[in-house]
Amino acid sequence: DTEVTQTPKHLVMGMTNKKSLKCEQHMGHRAMYWYKQKAKKPPELMFVYSYEKLSINESVPSRFSPECPNSSLLNLHLHALQPEDSALYLCASSQDLAGGNTQYFGPGTRLLVL
Amino acid sequence: GEDVEQSLFLSVREGDSSVINCTYTDSSSTYLYWYKQEPGAGLQLLTYIFSNMDMKQDQRLTVLLNKKDKHLSLRIADTQTGDSAIYFCAESFTGTASKLTFGTGTRLQVTL
Numbered sequence: 001d002t003e004v005t006q007t008p009k010h011l012v013m014g015m016t017n018k019k020s021l022k023c024e025q026h027m028g029h030r031a032m033y034w035y036k037q038k039a040k041k042p043p044e045l046m047f048v049y050s051y052e053k054l055s056i057n058e059s060v061p062s063r064f065s066p067e068c069p070n071s072s073l074l075n076l077h078l079h080a081l082q083p084e085d086s087a088l089y090l091c092a093s094s095q096d097l098a099g100g101n102t103q104y105f106g107p108g109t110r111l112l113v114l
Numbered sequence: 115g116e117d118v119e120q121s122l123f124l125s126v127r128e129g130d131s132s133v134i135n136c137t138y139t140d141s142s143s144t145y146l147y148w149y150k151q152e153p154g155a156g157l158q159l160l161t162y163i164f165s166n167m168d169m170k171q172d173q174r175l176t177v178l179l180n181k182k183d184k185h186l187s188l189r190i191a192d193t194q195t196g197d198s199a200i201y202f203c204a205e206s207f208t209g210t211a212s213k214l215t216f217g218t219g220t221r222l223q224v225t226l
Contacts, residue, residue, distance in 0.1 A: 006156075042202055042216035043157065056213075090156055102147070103214060105157040 003027075004106035006091050012112045015081060021109045023074040023091030029104075031055075031097050032074040034066060035090040037108070043090055049074060050097050081113045118203060118217040125223045132193045134220045136186040136203035143205035146179060147214070148188045151200045160188070160201075190222075198224045 004025045013019050023032065031050050035043035048056035049068040063085075065077040074091055088108045094101040118138045126132045136146075144165050149157040163170045163177045163186075170177045176189040186203055203217040 004156075040219070042219055045213065088154075092157075102145075102159060102162060104159060105149070107156040108154075110154065 006106040018079045021076040025093040029093035031094045033092040037088040120217040120220045132190040134188045147204040149202045
């Protein structure tokens with residue numbers, strides 16, 4: 001099983017809303033990632049968690065707040081977003097951060113900020 | 115920073131072979147990957163190659179790596195309409211396995 005699941009599939013929110021994106025994997029992976037992907041562009045790394053601790057924050061604005069409640073779950077809390085934050089948000093996981101560990105991606109949440 | 119370049123678009127007829135190319139500038143990569151992304155979907159890992167290998171074959175997919183020229187290619191034999199998608203190459207580096215550097219993506223269109 002190499003499945004990473006993400007909910008919701010689509011999300012529309014206003015600039016004053018608070019919402020959360022969820023990601024789950026049951027492969028026993030200890031590294032999990034959030035990426036942002038704009039149309040016709042490659043994914044851009046946002047955050048990396050390793051063993052439930054934040055390992056990398058790629059200078060992401062504080063209106064994006066990640067959380068890793070346990071080794072299978074990864075959340076991304078959204079607050080006061082801007083229209084330019086509209087994108088596909090992808091979650092990925094890998095065995096850990098050691099070299100050669102392949103990242104497996106979820107289907108993504110398509111976010112529209114009005 | 116590393117730059118990974120791909121041609122934007124490739125059109126092939128069904129049944130022909132497709133070759134998608136990728137060039138990169140940082141020769142210290144350890145693994146190189148090919149991902150497929152269908153419209154509105156996430157990235158599907160297709161195959162990967164360790165940087166000390168020249169070639170890897172997996173059913174209809176053949177990956178060729180020319181480290182001297184920093185050139186990676188993906189050949190899809192007997193291309194089908196279901197192969198229509200965007201293909202991203204990506205590289206990872208020793209010690210920073212968490213960081214994948216993606217190419218710009220190639221849109222493959224398969225025509226009948």
